[in-house]
Amino acid sequence: MSLGLPIPRLSELLRREPVDVSRLVVKALRERGVREILEHVQKHLKGLNGVVLDVLSGLSVGRHVWIVGPVGCGKTTLAETIAEVLNLGEPPYIEVACHSHMTATELTGDIDIAVALQAGLDHPLAYIPGPLVLAHGRILILDEINRLSPYSQAALLQALQEHYVLIRGLRVRSDFLMIATGNPAEYSGTYDMSEALADRMKQVEITLPSKDILKEILLWKARMYTQELEAEISEELAEVLATMALLIRRDKASETEPSVRSCIYALASTVSRAWLQKKEPTIEDLRREVLQNLISLIQGDFSSEEEKLRYLDKKFREALLLVRGREH
Template sequence: MVLCFPWRWPLLCARIAGESRQGTGKGRNIRVSEIEQDDPVATIEAAGQRLRDAREMLSRRIIGQDRVLDLSLIALLCGGHGLLVGAPGLAKTRLVDTLGTVLGLDSKRVQFTPDLMPADILGAEVLETGKDGSRAFKFIEGPVFCQLLMADEINRASPRTQSALLQAMQEGQVTIAGAQRPLARPFHVLATQNPIEQEGTYPLPEAQLDRFLVQIDVDFPDRAAERDIILATTGATDADVTGVLDAGELMGMQALVRRMPVGDAVVEAILDLVRAARPGTPDSAAVTDEAVSWGPGPRAAQALMLASRARALIEGRLVPDAGDVAALARPVLKHRMALSFAARAEGRSVEDVIDQLVADHLRVEAAA
């Protein structure tokens, strides 16, 4: 297998800086920080173990949503943002709060409403009077100045307010009163949407949807998980969670993801899948031309490449494979594609189209 190396191996490896008996109690509390020269396999295995420890800690409070936890971690490992779509009461807000605790991130929450203004998110300059009577403008930071921002029910705010997040999500900075202000690092947005109630909402434009690395569908738990939920959440105390990672360690793992090697076969599979999903192009698939009105751009291929690496890292694997691409096809492509009117009238879904593309181009069964 031919491997594509973004950097040479010495730069890939991170030093296993130290061991601690604190943490989850599984394995070593390893920090990915210093540069090592000789053992990339141990580095990836160590980082994967730390991530699995974090996932286990998250599952103490978020019960029966293992796939949601995995996709949320993948989005953050890629340095990206996630769009959580699900009915009310499925622990979306609880998930973001718990992620902030377990990953050691400064998290804030904004409830999006029709009367929310851009300044309510970004902040604003106010005229302040000093003790000597002098006046000067002072900038008051908005909630966007954090490391993990929850945009709750983002589609309830006006398009003007929604667009206030665009620059922040793409560039990691905002422009206020003509001045550019950098945001904290790392910076991630996890936004939520309710797919059931659409009255009084403003659908996100394609440009903003494309800023989200993945769309994470939050479904109802199965019977066994729901039983565990009601037993765990109706007692006198809540499940206790503690920090497993911190912001610096997460950033180290984000750098590691971008340095992981990828086989040529996986690169070609990503290109085949994304290009086949674009209607009216030389590489488009027949099902795409029949059912899709617009398809994913190059950002989708970038997202699949990074997300496949992140999934492999969580599992402690050195390189991603076609199974990673297949498992991530829906969350990466779903919000970047739209069905034609005729396809919607026939009752077809974007998921069906993606599954068909995966079956035709990857020869791997799509993940449910």
């Protein structure tokens, strides 16, 4: 597979010319047209046109963007789809799945001292560039940026601030625009974003879709995932699930809300389980799948798993009553 991305030698990297990445973004926007870009994103995600414009308006003036939102609301898909459609290079973007043990040199790349001593610093194996260096002239996606430790954040900050990455004291030019994703600070398992880093990004928020959009997404994606089964999915199942998600969102008892992802899978596996049993999916089948797919996500002041189950069950029944009441 040709990636069109030869690994450059250190001497070439040290001679790198600056690239105005925001100009490349504007050129791509002119060439493809905003309407076409929005249509492309809609092939993957529904209801996020405003968010796409927020991201593009940042990138086109050279501002890095941080897409923030709850679990499973489309952050990573959105970052990848926008980077893909802008197509600034080959490959169009470099992506890093951040984690809390990621070291600064995993981001920058490091010199292999043994190779350098034997074959010289310019040997192709003496330095394998890290993502911050590879991203020159294109988009860098940092998925789950707030999992980066303060040490790795510092390496990133330097690249954003100076447009240089330091490799054992050697300054390698790197110009990129970053689309970062992350959960809001209140989620556990994440580090605080340093103020200096946060100041260098535009924060764009994805909120959960309205009930009607959520219902459309559920039907669309669940039908996509169950395509091979050739099974029908009734509107009522999607309506009950979307209504339940909305009821939980409005309810103070739960601190988190069912994610779009978990709702899609609850609906899709309702259909596949009924298919395995050679029958039509029923509301009772959906209830069962909702409990299994959503229980791990729901957090709040619940004393036990049983209490959480009872809570979900109650919300499901309330949603069903609302939907059936509306139907009659």
